[in-house]
Amino acid sequence: EVQLVQxxxxxxxxxxxxxxxxxxxxxxxxxxxIGWVRQMPxxxxxxxxxxxxxxxxxxxxxxxxxxxxLSVDKSISTAYLQWSSLKASDTxxxxxxxxxxxxxxQNWGQGTLVTVxx
Amino acid sequence: xxxxxxxxxxLSLSPGERATLSCRASQSVSSSYLxxxxxxxxQAPRLLIYGTSSRATGIPDRFSGSESGTDFxxxxxxxxxxxxAVYYCQQYGSSLxxxxxxxxxxxxx
Numbered sequence: 001e002v003q004l005v006q007x008x009x010x011x012x013x014x015x016x017x018x019x020x021x022x023x024x025x026x027x028x029x030x031x032x033x034i035g036w037v038r039q040m041p042x043x044x045x046x047x048x049x050x051x052x053x054x055x056x057x058x059x060x061x062x063x064x065x066x067x068x069x070l071s072v073d074k075s076i077s078t079a080y081l082q083w084s085s086l087k088a089s090d091t092x093x094x095x096x097x098x099x100x101x102x103x104x105x106q107n108w109g110q111g112t113l114v115t116v117x118x
Numbered sequence: 119x120x121x122x123x124x125x126x127x128x129l130s131l132s133p134g135e136r137a138t139l140s141c142r143a144s145q146s147v148s149s150s151y152l153x154x155x156x157x158x159x160x161q162a163p164r165l166l167i168y169g170t171s172s173r174a175t176g177i178p179d180r181f182s183g184s185e186s187g188t189d190f191x192x193x194x195x196x197x198x199x200x201x202x203a204v205y206y207c208q209q210y211g212s213s214l215x216x217x218x219x220x221x222x223x224x225x226x227x
Contacts, residue, residue, distance in 0.1 A: 035216070037163075044206065044218055044219070044220045044221045045155075045157075045163065045206055045208075045221075046218065047215075047216040047217070047218065050214070050216075059215075061215070061216075100165070100168060102210065102214065103150075103151050103153070103210040104153045104165055104208070104210070105153075105155070105163070105165060105208070106168075108162035108163055108164070109162065110162055111162055
């Protein structure tokens with residue numbers, strides 16, 4: 001069974017750094033793209049970026065380029081999303097998802113709620 | 119940037135009724151690259167339909183997808199209580215970009 005298990009909720013102050021994780025199991029980690037999707041409170045879904053664990057090829061949405069960093073650790077089948085300096089507007093639920101081919105978000109993590117507040 | 123516009127914003131229906139959700143693209147979308155997702159409160163989205171009309175694993179056949187030019191449709195033939203949720207369309211575009219529509223909420227009338 002394919003599973004994506006994300007790290008727990010975070011509460012951070014503005015300006016702090018954060019790295020959240022997405023641990024996958026049930027398939028070969030290096031053979032499928034992993035995407036990250038933001039959902040702000042009460043809002044819709046926004047694609048942030050995708051990474052191919054096999055060679056760490058990354059594509060960022062123009063809206064998130066320079067704002068976040070994607071990475072992976074193949075040794076533990078885990079993908080990461082990180083911020084160097086959080087803003088209140090980063091408050092949202094963040095989902096990781098395994099892509100079907102390059103086109104669709106097939107399997108989803110349960111989400112990580114990030115709250116940024118002073 | 120290809121913008122996906124979903125309509126209506128909210129659909130109020132009763133169990134057993136037919137639901138028709140629309141997703142219109144501002145530019146041409148390959149039918150191979152249009153998907154629909156369902157999201158229930160407090161849950162992650164779930165892939166329902168990909169490639170415009172192919173059901174994802176485990177999705178019941180009351181869900182179907184179709185297209186007409188740049189207009190894509192998700193139809194739920196007979197609403198079950200568990201189908202009341204928010205539905206998003208998504209397209210894969212050129213240069214490795216992905217876009218979601220703003221969502222349609224299907225609520226109990």
